[in-house]
Amino acid sequence: MTESAEAKTIGFTPIYCSGKAMFHVSAGVPVSDALAQASDFLFLAKxxxxxxxYVRDTDRHAWAAHYLTAMGKALLDDVVKAVTPRPARKDKKAAK
Structure with a gap:
């Protein structure tokens, strides 16, 4: 596993809007900062x-929660990609 103190986001994870990737998580953000931001997004979404x-006359709160959870999920997915060890790569020349 990658040392979490040194791990940074990789920036591959998109944030979708209407089924299309609109934004991506920025690469190089420390994992601790990304997790703190994801926690804030999810707290606000809740x-x-x-x-x-309780507020039935508008859907603005529901849509705000929808987008905040999408951003929080993208951050968490990117952190998982950053800290998950990559499978060992086999050298084709050594196999021959």
Whole structure:
């Protein structure tokens, strides 16, 4: 496993809007910062979903929660990619 203190986001994970990749997680963000930001996004999304359950005249809270969870998920997915060890690569020349 990659040392988490040194690990940084790789920036490959997209954030989707209407099924299309609109944004990507930035590469080079320390994992601890990315996880803190994802936690903030998910905390706000939880608050917005509670509001959406009680405020019936608008859907703005539900859509805000939707986008915040998409951003939080992208950050978490990118962190997982950054800290998951890559499979060992076999050298084709050594196999012959």
């Amino acid at each position: 608050a917005f979903t509670e509001d959406a359950a």
